[in-house]
Amino acid sequence: MATGGQHRSGRYARQQVLAEIGAEGQARIAAAKVVIVGVGALGSNSANLLARAGVGQLTLIDRDFVDWTNLQRQCLYEEADVEATTPKAEAAAAHLGRINSDIVCEAIVEDFNAGNAERLISGADLVVDGLDNFHSRAVLNQACVKLGIPWVHGACLGTYGNAATIVPGRTACLHCLMPEVGHAASPPLSCETVGVIGSAPVIVAAWQVAEAMKILVGDLDAISTSFTHFDLWPAGVEELPAVRRPDCPTCGKRDFDLLSGPDRLASASICGRDAVQIVPAADAAPDFDLLCETLANTVEIARNDFLVRFTGTDHAGTHDIVVFRDGRAMIFGTGDTKQALALYGKYVGG
Numbered sequence: 001m002a003t004g005g006q007h008r009s010g011r012y013a014r015q016q017v018l019a020e021i022g023a024e025g026q027a028r029i030a031a032a033k034v035v036i037v038g039v040g041a042l043g044s045n046s047a048n049l050l051a052r053a054g055v056g057q058l059t060l061i062d063r064d065f066v067d068w069t070n071l072q073r074q075c076l077y078e079e080a081d082v083e084a085t086t087p088k089a090e091a092a093a094a095h096l097g098r099i100n101s102d103i104v105c106e107a108i109v110e111d112f113n114a115g116n117a118e119r120l121i122s123g124a125d126l127v128v129d130g131l132d133n134f135h136s137r138a139v140l141n142q143a144c145v146k147l148g149i150p151w152v153h154g155a156c157l158g159t160y161g162n163a164a165t166i167v168p169g170r171t172a173c174l175h176c177l178m179p180e181v182g183h184a185a186s187p188p189l190s191c192e193t194v195g196v197i198g199s200a201p202v203i204v205a206a207w208q209v210a211e212a213m214k215i216l217v218g219d220l221d222a223i224s225t226s227f228t229h230f231d232l233w234p235a236g237v238e239e240l241p242a243v244r245r246p247d248c249p250t251c252g253k254r255d256f257d258l259l260s261g262p263d264r265l266a267s268a269s270i271c272g273r274d275a276v277q278i279v280p281a282a283d284a285a286p287d288f289d290l291l292c293e294t295l296a297n298t299v300e301i302a303r304n305d306f307l308v309r310f311t312g313t314d315h316a317g318t319h320d321i322v323v324f325r326d327g328r329a330m331i332f333g334t335g336d337t338k339q340a341l342a343l344y345g346k347y348v349g350g
Helices: 008-016 022-030 041-053 079-083 088-099 117-121 134-147 199-216 288-295 337-347
Strands: 033-037 057-061 104-108 126-129 151-157 160-166 226-232 235-241 265-267 275-279 301-303 307-314 317-324 329-332
Touching (some): 008 022, 022 199, 033 041, 033 117, 041 057, 041 088, 041 126, 088 104, 126 199, 160 199, 199 226, 317 337, 329 337
Parallel strands (some): 057 104
Antiparallel strands (some): 265 275, 275 329, 307 317
């Protein structure tokens, strides 16, 4: 049994003794940089396992903050994070720092989109998908294929989930598997409307991390070459062939059309939220401190170092509005992008 005086060098002993990993594999894991895009249900569980495995640097990207509905399935958050309106990336990084102080956890509170995708994942050895919509996954797919970065796809809803391992130049990419993924609209089903059992993201994330570990230690022959579907109720696992298409626009013809997005993006695809997100152009972000000072003259605000929250009004009633330091905003209580843009203009400008 471990004691308080046991040397911390034994932290990875049960992992390193595996023939599949060994001392060399553990050294490669320790030297790796992994980016996790989205640290909700999937991403928080993946980050937890990767931090405990000793991945040297974890970059956590998420646009959202912690709320009460997250605590049922998102393993890195606590009630105090909800009460403080802490951004998920920051809360996750703080939690992981308490789990493993030997690794570096970088928190990035940003929306992942066409305008910043390449910048955010550049230099990574691997990317783990914790996103909540397929358009963003299509952007991630194009960015990873363009930069030659392996990534592990995951998704879950209700009692089921799926996963796929994508190594550019070696396996099928997401576009090979889902040709219409780049133009997919937000589906009518979400975790808000149909729910999600807490064990579904755990199963998918565990699969994703196992695949990630194979890539990090250099055992590409061991990765899954299937599109794997999990159903927990009733229980079953199905593996579908993941065939690389030579004529694929993304990995075959290297057409990265999604990576040149608009200057301003309005999106209603916030999983589990009746909300629209507004992302301003990089050079149009307001002065955050001045914005808070101005808002405080007309509405009651609650702010921290990362965001300001207040209630705005329009002809339809009241709306909870959250504006992040970079000018990005979430307008709650509407799915109408025009209405959301009007509220953004009224309180933030632009």
